[in-house]
Amino acid sequence: MVNLRNRDFLALMDFTSEELQTILATAHDLKRKQVRGEAHRLLEAKSVAMIFMAPSTRTRVSFETAMTQLGGHAQYLVPETMQLVNKETWVDTAKVLDRYVDGIVMRMYNLERYGMARDMLKTVAENATIPLINAADDMDHPCQVMADMMTLQEKHSDLGSVRVVMSWAYSDRLKTAGVPQSMTVAAGLLGMKLTLAHPKGYDIDPKYLKFAKEASERTGGSIEVVHDLNEAVKNADVVYAKSWRGCMMNEQEDKAHRVKFKDWIITEPLMSKGNRQAQYMHCAPIDRNKEVTDEVVDGPRSLVFDQAENRLHAQKAVLALLLS
Numbered sequence: 001m002v003n004l005r006n007r008d009f010l011a012l013m014d015f016t017s018e019e020l021q022t023i024l025a026t027a028h029d030l031k032r033k034q035v036r037g038e039a040h041r042l043l044e045a046k047s048v049a050m051i052f053m054a055p056s057t058r059t060r061v062s063f064e065t066a067m068t069q070l071g072g073h074a075q076y077l078v079p080e081t082m083q084l085v086n087k088e089t090w091v092d093t094a095k096v097l098d099r100y101v102d103g104i105v106m107r108m109y110n111l112e113r114y115g116m117a118r119d120m121l122k123t124v125a126e127n128a129t130i131p132l133i134n135a136a137d138d139m140d141h142p143c144q145v146m147a148d149m150m151t152l153q154e155k156h157s158d159l160g161s162v163r164v165v166m167s168w169a170y171s172d173r174l175k176t177a178g179v180p181q182s183m184t185v186a187a188g189l190l191g192m193k194l195t196l197a198h199p200k201g202y203d204i205d206p207k208y209l210k211f212a213k214e215a216s217e218r219t220g221g222s223i224e225v226v227h228d229l230n231e232a233v234k235n236a237d238v239v240y241a242k243s244w245r246g247c248m249m250n251e252q253e254d255k256a257h258r259v260k261f262k263d264w265i266i267t268e269p270l271m272s273k274g275n276r277q278a279q280y281m282h283c284a285p286i287d288r289n290k291e292v293t294d295e296v297v298d299g300p301r302s303l304v305f306d307q308a309e310n311r312l313h314a315q316k317a318v319l320a321l322l323l324s
Ligand code: CP
Pocket: 055, 056, 057, 058, 059, 060, 136, 144, 283, 284, 285
C-alpha cells in the first residue's frame, strides 16, 4: 500500500515509480469525479498557506481552486506584507505557519546561485511538521510535470509507447531548468522514451540525468541526449519545447551564449518532421514566436491548455494524498 501522508513534495526524485503512479491514478479519479459533479471533499476544514516569491498564474490559481474543490481553504500570503520584510527568518516563519495550517505551498527561484532556492525550501520543510509542496524552485517543478504526465496518459494511455522530445528553445528570458529536470526524472521512473535536445551549454544537472538513466534500466524507459533539433524531432510523438538556463553559466554568460541559438524555435514545418499526429507541449507562460510559433500553439497539435487544466487535477491528488 502506498501511503504519502505527511510527506514533503520537493522533488520527484524523492518518490518511487509506484508512488508516482498512485498520484497519477488519484488525479485521473479526482478529475472524473469533478467532471461528474461527485463530491470529493477530502480536505474538509483543512488549510494551506501559499508563499510565492516569484510570479504565477497557473500554479497559484490551480492550488487555490484545488483546495476549494477538496473542501478546504488556501491562503495566498503576499510576501511583501509578511514579517519577512522586517527580517523575520524563514525558520520562524515556518514554525509559526506550522501552528496554523496543514500544508505549505512555496515557490522560489532566481536567487544568486543554482540550488540556493532549494536550500530555502528545505529550511522551511525542516522547520515545519506539515508537508511542504514545491510550487517551482530552481531545480524542479514537480507539480507541473505530474500534470504533464497525466496529460500524456490521457492522449497515449501507455507512457512506455510514446516518444517524447524535451527540447530547449530560444527565449531572451532566463527560465529555470525545473521542468526538464523533473520531466527527465519522471520519464525514468515511469518508463518513458525521452530524448533531451539542447545546444551545448544547456545540459541539465548531471545528477538528474544519472538518476533517470538508472531508473530507466529498471522501468524499461530510455533517456538520450542530442544536440540537433531537426534530428531530435524525427519520429517524435510529442515535442515539449521550452527555454531553460544553463546550470553551469552565470546570467551574463548565458545571455551571451543563447543568442547564437535563435533558430531553436518550434514551427509547423519542424513539427511535420515528427510523426504525422505529433503533438506540442509547453508548461507556459509561452514566449510566443521565440520558443514556438503561434501557428503551433494555437493549432490542433497543441496540448498546452490541457496541460494547464491538469495542473488542477494533479495538484488535487498531491494535496489529498499528503494532507488527508
Ligand atoms: N507553468 C507554471 O508554473 O505557470 P505559472 O508560472 O503561471 O504558475
